[in-house]
Amino acid sequence: MATKDADFNEPLLRADMGFCEKASWPLKRVLFVAVVLSLLVSMVGAIVVHVALLSHPPVEYGAQLLPGLEARPLGPILKAYNPDPTYTIYQSNDTREKWMQLFPRGMGYIQIDKVKELGIVPDFIRNVNTDGSGRFCVAAFHQLHCLYLIFEEFSQALHGQIKHPSGHTIHCYDYLRQSIMCAADSNLEPFRSRFEGMKPGDGVDGIGSIHQCRNFEELYAWADRFRYKDDADAEQFEG
Numbered sequence: 001m002a003t004k005d006a007d008f009n010e011p012l013l014r015a016d017m018g019f020c021e022k023a024s025w026p027l028k029r030v031l032f033v034a035v036v037l038s039l040l041v042s043m044v045g046a047i048v049v050h051v052a053l054l055s056h057p058p059v060e061y062g063a064q065l066l067p068g069l070e071a072r073p074l075g076p077i078l079k080a081y082n083p084d085p086t087y088t089i090y091q092s093n094d095t096r097e098k099w100m101q102l103f104p105r106g107m108g109y110i111q112i113d114k115v116k117e118l119g120i121v122p123d124f125i126r127n128v129n130t131d132g133s134g135r136f137c138v139a140a141f142h143q144l145h146c147l148y149l150i151f152e153e154f155s156q157a158l159h160g161q162i163k164h165p166s167g168h169t170i171h172c173y174d175y176l177r178q179s180i181m182c183a184a185d186s187n188l189e190p191f192r193s194r195f196e197g198m199k200p201g202d203g204v205d206g207i208g209s210i211h212q213c214r215n216f217e218e219l220y221a222w223a224d225r226f227r228y229k230d231d232a233d234a235e236q237f238e239g
Contacts, residue, residue: 067119069222079213081206090155099148104220106227108141114226138223140216143179146172187211 089095112134153169156162189209
């Protein structure tokens with residue numbers, strides 16, 4: 001027992017040698033296990049971070065997200081395009097109501113000061129010149145407004161009510177062109193047209209093709225939450 005106590009009490013660092021005594025085999029095993037566990041934890045952590053980055057890819061080119069809106073520029077929602085004729089019946093109150101349901105309260109106009117209360121807004125929005133009202137329009141609803149306006153004027157033209165498009169509609173043609181080019185949807189659509197008078201394979205209608213979409217419902221709710229006001233009409237949309 002005296003020998004064991006002496007061995008136990010002998011310091012690892014001896015003054016006459018100036019270096020550490022060789023550790024015992026049990027201590028080496030403990031150190032080995034600790035190193036292995038540390039490596040395993042590091043590997044698991046790296047895998048978790050990698051999976052998280054794949055699930056939520058970083059926004060490229062320094063793009064900033066709006067406070068409270070997590071719908072990224074390229075969304076994770078897979079959605080097939082399906083025809084809905086209720087949006088295409090000319091001069092119908094039911095059709096108009098269907099279109100109006102696509103707009104939140106305020107028709108997509110938001111008050112930027114309300115958004116700022118939730119967090120920092122992107123620089124390119126904060127530094128832009130406005131009319132001083134703090135009013136902005138969510139682009140998706142501007143685009144829907146333009147499409148509806150073109151639909152309405154086309155219907156009026158078919159019924160002989162107008163002969164020329166308005167300047168507003170001409171603006172919408174170019175605005176929608178740029179919007180489509182900005183989105184640059186890269187989905188591949190097969191040749192299997194269902195258009196009247198065409199055989200399958202004669203063209204592309206895009207129906208049934210899967211697209212990678214953003215969460216429109218989330219954007220709708222966000223625009224409704226920060227709306228500029230309630231009383232607005234898509235036909236009187238200022239854009």
